[in-house]
Amino acid sequence: MEARVLSIQSHVVSGYVGNKSAVFPMQVLGLDVDFINSVQFSNHTGYKVVKGQILTEKELDEIITGLKANGLDIYTHLLTGYIGSKSFLCQIINVVKELKKKNPNLIYVCDPVMGDNGKLYVPNELLPIYRESVIQLADIITPNLFEAELLSEVPIEDISDVWKAVDVLHNKGCETIIISSADIKAKPGILYVFASRKKEKNEKYLMELNKYPNSFTGTGDLFASLMLSWMHKTKNDLKKSLEYTIASLQSVLKKTLDNMQGKGNDVKNKELRIIQSKTEIEEPKVIYEAVIVE
Numbered sequence: 130m131e132a133r134v135l136s137i138q139s140h141v142v143s144g145y146v147g148n149k150s151a152v153f154p155m156q157v158l159g160l161d162v163d164f165i166n167s168v169q170f171s172n173h174t175g176y177k178v179v180k181g182q183i184l185t186e187k188e189l190d191e192i193i194t195g196l197k198a199n200g201l202d203i204y205t206h207l208l209t210g211y212i213g214s215k216s217f218l219c220q221i222i223n224v225v226k227e228l229k230k231k232n233p234n235l236i237y238v239c240d241p242v243m244g245d246n247g248k249l250y251v252p253n254e255l256l257p258i259y260r261e262s263v264i265q266l267a268d269i270i271t272p273n274l275f276e277a278e279l280l281s282e283v284p285i286e287d288i289s290d291v292w293k294a295v296d297v298l299h300n301k302g303c304e305t306i307i308i309s310s311a312d313i314k315a316k317p318g319i320l321y322v323f324a325s326r327k328k329e330k331n332e333k334y335l336m337e338l339n340k341y342p343n344s345f346t347g348t349g350d351l352f353a354s355l356m357l358s359w360m361h362k363t364k365n366d367l368k369k370s371l372e373y374t375i376a377s378l379q380s381v382l383k384k385t386l387d388n389m390q391g392k393g394n395d396v397k398n399k400e401l402r403i404i405q406s407k408t409e410i411e412e413p414k415v416i417y418e419a420v421i422v423e
Contacts (some may be wrong), residue, residue, distance in 0.1 A: 130205055131161060131205075132160040132161060132205050132361050133160075133161045133163070133203070133204050133205050133206070134155055134160050134161065134162045134163070134204060134205070134207070134208060134357065135162075135163050135164070135165070135204045135206070135207050135208070135220065135228070135352070136148055136149060136151055136152060136155070136163070136164040136165070136207075136208040136209075137164070137165045137167055137189075137207070137208070137209045137210075137224070138164070138166070138167060138208070138209065138210035138211060138350065139166065139168045139170070139210065139211045139271070140164075140166035140167075140168065140169050140170070141169075141170050141171070141172050141173050141219060142143075142169070142170070142171050142172065142181075142314040143171065143172045143345075144172050144346075144400045145346075145351075145400050145401040145403050146173045146346050146347035146350055147166075147167075147168075147210055147211060147272055147347070147348045147350055148164045148210075148350075149347070150347040150348075150350035150351045150354065150401065150403060151164075151208065151210070151350045151351065151353065151354035152164050152283075152356050153403055153404065154351060154355055154358065154377070154403065154410050155354050155357065155358050157407055157411055158355075158359070158362060158410065158411065159358075159362070159391050159412050160206075160358055160361065163191055163196075163201075163204075163212070164410065165189065166184065166269060167183070167184050167189075167210075167211065167212060167213070167217065168181060168182065168183045168184060168213070169181045169182050169184075170182075171308075173346050173347070175346050175396045175399075176396055176397075179416075180293075183213070184217075185216075185217070186216045186217045186220035188220070189217065189220050189221075189224070190220060190223075191281070193224055193227070193391055197227075202227070203231050203232055204228055204231075204232060204235055204237045205232065205234070205235060205236065205361075206235065206237075206238060206357055206361070207224070207225060207228055207235060207236075207237045207238070208238045208239075208240070208353060208357055209221055209237075209238075209239050209240065210240045210242050210349075210353065211221040211242040211251075212242070212251070212255070212349050213251060214224050214252070214255075215252065215254045215255055218255055218259075218263070219258065219260050219269070221263075221418040222258075222262055222263065222266065225266045226266070227236055227255065229266075229278065233307065233413060235355075236268045236360075236361075236408055237266055237267050237268050237269070238267070238268065238269045238270075238329070238353060238356070238357045239263060239264075239266075239269070239270045239271070240270075240271045240272075240349060240350065240352075241259050241263065241270060241271075241272050241276050241280060241281055242276075242349065242350075242351035243255065243256070243259070243272075243275075243276050244275050244276065244279070245273055245275050245276075246275060247275060247365075248281075256279060256280075259279075259280060260280055260282075260301070262303045264280060264298060264302060264303045265301060265302035265303070266302075267303050268303070268304055268305060269303070269304070269305040269306075269307065269356065269357070269360070270298065270303050270305075270306055270307070271307045271308075271309055271349070271352060271353045271356060272306075272308055272309075273307060273308065273309055273310055273311070273349060274291070274310070274311040274312065275311075277294045277295075277298070277306075277308050277311075278294065280294075280298060280301075281293075281294035281295075281297040281298050282297070283297055286314070287313060288313060288335075289320070291308060291311065291313075291321075291323050292323075292325075292333070292422075294308075294327045295308070295323065299325065299327045304326060304327055304328060305324070305325070305326045306323075306324070306325050306326075306369070307322070307323070307324045307325075307371070308321075308324075308332075308354075309322055309349060309352045310348070310349070311323060312340070318339065318340050319337055319338065319339065319340060320337075320338045320339075320340045321335065321336065321337060321338070322334075322335070322336040322338065322371065322375060322419075323335060324336075324367055324371055324419065326367050327348035332367055332368075332421075333421070333422035333423075334367065334368055334371060334419040334420060334421060334422060335419070335420050335422050336371060336372075336417050336418070336419050336420070337377060337417070338375065338379070338417055340420070341382050341383075343377075343386065343389075343394070343399065345382065345385060345399055345401060346400075346401075347381070347398070347400075347401050348378065348401070351378060351381065351401065351403065352374060352378055355374040355377055355378065355410070356370055356371075356374050357372070357375045359374055368419045368421075371419040372415045372417065372419050373413045373415065373420060375415075375417050376409075376413030376414055376415045376416060376417070377406070377409055377410045377413040379416070379417075380406055380409035380410075380413065380414075381402060381403055381406045381409065381410075382399055382401075384402040384405055384406050384409075385399065385400070385401050385402045388402055388405075392415060
């Protein structure tokens with residue numbers, strides 16, 4: 130079956146976060162993508178004003194019911210990102226179960242967007258649902274370091290703590306865990322990527338990247354969509370998928386930084402240059418290697 134993805138994420142009219150970050154790269158890499166916008170906002174929340182609408186769990190159910198009625202609810206992959214309410218997250222769980230009933234081989238990639246740098250930006254009541262239900266249903270999760278702490282309830286100070294948190298998440302039922310953009314205090318200026326898969330054989334990889342001198346919105350959404358795409362294209366080769374994903378992501382960040390030269394650090398100038406990076410997404414040039422961890 131050809132790759133057919135359902136992506137349920139936020140949407141902005143201007144800028145690149147949520148589905149605006151995720152859908153184009155997946156399509157460029159040859160995946161057929163349907164998408165449901167959990168919100169439709171004018172722009173992301175880094176701007177001083179945000180206007181728009183929020184999709185309710187009832188409206189999500191209506192859309193899924195329409196797909197089902199027409200036999201359009203057969204997917205190879207499901208991707209979810211930012212979810213802002215308990216009721217919507219519970220409805221997502223129903224969607225996952227229904228889609229897996231239709232296609233037992235469906236791969237669910239969950240980007241558990243909850244916070245960053247010690248700051249939670251979803252209601253606390255979502256945490257137990259992610260810990261007790263969503264992780265068990267997900268085949269791949271892509272938390273950042275703070276989200277890995279929240280999900281595993283393991284305080285992370287160093288690299289050994291990260292692997293402890295990863296083991297906890299595996300024990301909750303998720304096969305593949307990829308922790309993106311981990312900033313460990315012991316090594317300033319370096320970002321880590323951790324990946325672990327427990328299947329027939331156990332695999333663990335670590336990547337060290339030079340940290341760019343800025344922060345950008347939408348990179349996590351881009352990371353999850355690239356990982357989903359490359360895992361499909363490489364037939365689940367975790368090492369290659371990590372390397373291609375990071376290569377593309379770093380290229381997008383470089384183009385974004387280059388575009389900012391002389392324009393200042395205004396939020397508008399920090400929007401990811403995803404469209405302009407089409408070639409780099411299709412043909413990533415690997416610089417950083419994923420190293421096997423014994």
